[in-house]
Amino acid sequence: MRVTLLGTGDTTGTPTVGCDCATCADARARGIERSRFSVHIENERTDESILVDLSPDFRQQFLSHAVPLPDAAVVTHIHFDHLDGLGNAYRVFDDLPVYAANGVDPETGESVAETIRRKYDYLDRVSVHDVTPLASIEICGLELTLVPVEHPPLLCFGLVVVDPETGAKLSLSGDTSYDIPVDSRDRLRDPDLFLADAIVPAALCDRHPLGGSHHDADGVPRSFGTKHMTREGALALADELGANVTRLVHTAHYYPADEAFEEPLAVDGEQYRLDGTGVTRLDTATAESGPTTD
Ligand SMILES: [Zn+2]
Numbered sequence: 001m002r003v004t005l006l007g008t009g010d011t012t013g014t015p016t017v018g019c020d021c022a023t024c025a026d027a028r029a030r031g032i033e034r035s036r037f038s039v040h041i042e043n044e045r046t047d048e049s050i051l052v053d054l055s056p057d058f059r060q061q062f063l064s065h066a067v068p069l070p071d072a073a074v075v076t077h078i079h080f081d082h083l084d085g086l087g088n089a090y091r092v093f094d095d096l097p098v099y100a101a102n103g104v105d106p107e108t109g110e111s112v113a114e115t116i117r118r119k120y121d122y123l124d125r126v127s128v129h130d131v132t133p134l135a136s137i138e139i140c141g142l143e144l145t146l147v148p149v150e151h152p153p154l155l156c157f158g159l160v161v162v163d164p165e166t167g168a169k170l171s172l173s174g175d176t177s178y179d180i181p182v183d184s185r186d187r188l189r190d191p192d193l194f195l196a197d198a199i200v201p202a203a204l205c206d207r208h209p210l211g212g213s214h215h216d217a218d219g220v221p222r223s224f225g226t227k228h229m230t231r232e233g234a235l236a237l238a239d240e241l242g243a244n245v246t247r248l249v250h251t252a253h254y255y256p257a258d259e260a261f262e263e264p265l266a267v268d269g270e271q272y273r274l275d276g277t278g279v280t281r282l283d284t285a286t287a288e289s290g291p292t293t294d
């Protein structure tokens with residue numbers, strides 16, 4: 001399984017348009033991108049691939065990174081930064097199955113799958129398929145499971161991807177606070193590679209109107225407001241899940257410039273191979289394997 005991080009930023013991305021903060025300036029100077037969230041997963045045995053979330057930056061992501069267009073897509077939730085790239089499918093795909101959860105969201109009165117069907121009913125080449133959360137389905141020869149996470153007020157899902165041939169396992173937290181239900185944590189457990197929402201460092205919680213939540217024993221907030229994990233929360237979750245390699249994603253330009261590009265914060269274009277025995281980083285000369293969650 002080859003995993004490419006196409007989009008590692010939050011909803012405005014880094015650099016953010018019109019922003020001259022030190023972090024955005026540094027990203028521009030160094031040519032670093034954190035575009036809106038998307039992950040490309042390739043089954044190298046079958047030459048098929050799955051796209052997790054349809055970023056508004058879809059076009060630029062596929063121009064910038066040498067990965068094939070996907071054979072299928074999965075949508076975690078209906079926020080702009082995860083869904084609204086689906087319009088890019090127009091005249092690009094002959095056929096694109098999109099998989100999403102089937103449970104009705106009390107907030108919208110429809111499921112994630114139904115919202116996608118309604119918003120994109122003009123795309124004849126896109127078919128939307130209902131998925132039951134916590135039940136695994138096979139897509140492109142890989143086993144996928146959507147796991148409910150906590151991203152109020154909308155329903156949102158993390159994702160577990162297992163290669164049934166090798167046992168390689170990728171877990172994504174999805175957009176979520178630290179308050180992930182136990183059943184979901186059990187499914188996410190022991191991944192070779194864990195991609196965790198870490199929108200800002202815990203120290204920035206005092207800038208959120210609701211402050212932080214889900215404090216640890218030392219009083220450090222593991223959630224920023226109610227919708228996302230702090231860096232500290234994401235790392236605590238990675239630790240609890242026993243992740244082998246962790247990359248922090250969905251990060252905002254609010255990280256101070258001296259922390260924004262430190263490990264283990266991901267940037268666009270990172271690529272990993274999961275072969276069931278470990279994780280190899282493919283986009284840099286230095287291969288890494290083993291416990292590198294620091
Ligand atoms: Zn900025």
Ligand SMILES: [Zn+2]
Binds near residue numbers: 151175
């Ligand atoms: Zn979201």
Ligand SMILES: [Zn+2]
Binds near residue numbers: 011079081082175250
């Ligand atoms: Zn998001």
